[in-house]
Amino acid sequence: MTQKDITFVADFLTEHFNEAPELYNRKGKYFNVERVGQYLKDEDDDLVSPPNTEGNQWFNFLKDSIHLKESPLLFPYYPEKSLHFVKRQMEGVIDQCLQKPADVIGKSVHQAVRMSLYKISQSEDSTPQLFKLPFLWNDKTSNLHYVLFTMLENSISKIHILRRHTDTSRSVSNGILAVEFGNFLNNSINESSDSRCYSCLDAHFYDDETVTVVLKESVQQEGKERVLAQLPLS
Numbered sequence: 001m002t003q004k005d006i007t008f009v010a011d012f013l014t015e016h017f018n019e020a021p022e023l024y025n026r027k028g029k030y031f032n033v034e035r036v037g038q039y040l041k042d043e044d045d046d047l048v049s050p051p052n053t054e055g056n057q058w059f060n061f062l063k064d065s066i067h068l069k070e071s072p073l074l075f076p077y078y079p080e081k082s083l084h085f086v087k088r089q090m091e092g093v094i095d096q097c098l099q100k101p102a103d104v105i106g107k108s109v110h111q112a113v114r115m116s117l118y119k120i121s122q123s124e125d126s127t128p129q130l131f132k133l134p135f136l137w138n139d140k141t142s143n144l145h146y147v148l149f150t151m152l153e154n155s156i157s158k159i160h161i162l163r164r165h166t167d168t169s170r171s172v173s174n175g176i177l178a179v180e181f182g183n184f185l186n187n188s189i190n191e192s193s194d195s196r197c198y199s200c201l202d203a204h205f206y207d208d209e210t211v212t213v214v215l216k217e218s219v220q221q222e223g224k225e226r227v228l229a230q231l232p233l234s
Helices: 003-016 034-040 057-064 083-108
Strands: 131-139 144-151 158-165 176-180 198-207 210-217 226-232
Touching: 034 083, 131 198, 144 198, 158 198, 158 210, 198 226
Parallel strands: none
Antiparallel strands: 131 144, 144 158, 158 176, 198 210, 210 226
């Protein structure tokens, strides 16, 4: 702790750690500093020193509003309870609100298609990360859903594009395809195929017709070239 921290704590104790004789017979400690700690106790007992809400603008506003006073949209206030109690109450309300949508959505979701992307050995201790950069795009004009991703290991120079119709009963041509970059940026046919090979660092849809990719030169040296390219889906 710094001297500033110690001074801050000392000032706080000096200001708030005063005895309160009127609370001697109450449960819990009877120092004013307890007014802070009482809100953090995980128990359902009433607060030892409830806050004084007199003059609070929000409470006065609610009291004077006929429509808001009994509104089910406002979370009820428990001036005698700790924050832990209020937190549990709020979690219960939120869980209740989310349960029905979760049931409805869960029952409406079903598997539309299943594709095997790769196989791994059963004897491996840990599953390698071969699936990378999944990016989703929904073309609302054509009602098509796209997934962009790359596969590591032996296909780092490719990006894969999965295309499905949003209506699962319909299918589209070229449901999944791969685009290989390789040495397509070579300036001439005289350059060796290994001299300018590129792999994909990132890929996102720019709009419904265009994919933006960040490419990296795959040579093992400093100053690797980076290329920002935009590819038309067509």
